[in-house]
Amino acid sequence: MIPRRPPKSVSATDLLATLGRLTARAKAGAELQQARVELAEALQREMLPASLPALPGLRSAARYAPARHGLDIGGDWYDGFRLPEGALAFSIGDVQGHDVEAAAFMGQVRVGLRAVSTVVFDPGEMLSRANDVLLAMDCELFATCTLLRFDPDTWELETARAGHVPSVWATVDGRYGINEEEGGPPLGVDPGAGYAVTRRRLDQAGTLVLLTDGVVEGPSFPIDVGLARVARVVREAAGADPDEIAGEIMKVADSTGHADDAAVLVLSHDAAGPRTW
Numbered sequence: 001m002i003p004r005r006p007p008k009s010v011s012a013t014d015l016l017a018t019l020g021r022l023t024a025r026a027k028a029g030a031e032l033q034q035a036r037v038e039l040a041e042a043l044q045r046e047m048l049p050a051s052l053p054a055l056p057g058l059r060s061a062a063r064y065a066p067a068r069h070g071l072d073i074g075g076d077w078y079d080g081f082r083l084p085e086g087a088l089a090f091s092i093g094d095v096q097g098h099d100v101e102a103a104a105f106m107g108q109v110r111v112g113l114r115a116v117s118t119v120v121f122d123p124g125e126m127l128s129r130a131n132d133v134l135l136a137m138d139c140e141l142f143a144t145c146t147l148l149r150f151d152p153d154t155w156e157l158e159t160a161r162a163g164h165v166p167s168v169w170a171t172v173d174g175r176y177g178i179n180e181e182e183g184g185p186p187l188g189v190d191p192g193a194g195y196a197v198t199r200r201r202l203d204q205a206g207t208l209v210l211l212t213d214g215v216v217e218g219p220s221f222p223i224d225v226g227l228a229r230v231a232r233v234v235r236e237a238a239g240a241d242p243d244e245i246a247g248e249i250m251k252v253a254d255s256t257g258h259a260d261d262a263a264v265l266v267l268s269h270d271a272a273g274p275r276t277w
Contacts, residue, residue, distance in 0.1 A: 047107045052080035053088050055152050057270035060090065061242035063250050064263045067214070075102040075143075076212045076261035079110050083117055086152065089126075092210040092265045093145035093164065096186070105141045109134065109187065113147065123147045123160035124195040127187065131162070134188035142188035146210050155202050155272030160195040162187050165213050165223070168231050170238035171206035178227050202272050205239045210265040215249060218256025226256055242266035 052060040062078045075095035083089050091113055095102040109130065116129035127147055134142075144164040150157055159167070161183030170176035184195035209230060216226025229252045237245050246266045253262040 049079055053082050059242050059268045061246045062265045063246045067260055076263040077106045077110055078263050078265040081114055088150045089117055090265060091145060091147045092263060093143050094212045095141055095143045097141050109143045123149050123158050124197040127160050127162050127195040131187045131193050135191055142186045144186045157200055157202055159198045162195060165211060168209045168234050170234040171204035172239045173204055176231055176235040178231060202269050205271045207234050207238045207245060208267045209234050212263045214260035214262035215253040215264055220257045239268055242268040
């Protein structure tokens with residue numbers, strides 16, 4: 001039997017030096033991670049629009065909140081812009097993944113949607129074209145999205161969904177619901193994917209809310225409970241100031257203890273006038 005060698009004696013000075021090196025390395029890693037989080041949050045906020053379009057009878061507002069613990073930042077967005085033929089487009093979405101890469105990809109998705117909107121007007125076709133663009137970029141990330149088009153001449157709303165959280169609606173006469181309309185896969189996943197379009201005329205004044213899963217899902221309760229809470233908020237405030245409604249909905253996000261970004265886009269609208277066609 002070979003006798004064991006006695007352990008090498010380590011002085012207190014050596015232990016302190018090793019501990020110092022490990023502490024410095026951990027601090028550097030933490031500072032790097034914090035720098036990436038701060039950069040992602042800065043990119044996120046800079047890429048979100050400073051204002052949203054509006055028309056007589058249609059008012060819009062949006063809110064964004066980073067992840068509660070500052071780790072999962074960089075994926076959510078909302079947007080609103082005028083289309084060449086005079087209609088308005090609004091979108092909301094969520095990039096898979098987080099950090100700086102997701103924030104940059106989010107910007108590419110927003111730009112892609114705006115670009116294709118100059119040549120096609122149907123929301124389903126817009127999503128399909130944007131999906132092809134993202135796949136051509138050969139990026140490993142993908143994004144969910146809801147895109148809608150509002151026509152001020154017909155007061156018609158057209159909606160297409162790419163694997164995204166359902167929207168919530170309510171009218172001033174007390175009706176409300178969660179839009180579970182047929183959609184398609186997330187953007188950047190399936191080549192040649194198609195996206196069904198839901199059309200409805202806004203015959204009653206009310207409110208439509210687009211949101212990301214960070215608003216309605218978290219450690220405190222699952223997504224179906226969160227959607228029900230948002231629906232209650234929208235039902236009680238249908239047709240009211242959209243900024244106030246957005247603020248109340250973000251309280252739902254706070255109550256989830258959301259570990260993800262949270263974004264909400266609120267449209268409050270008057271009733272459509274009599275048909276002229």
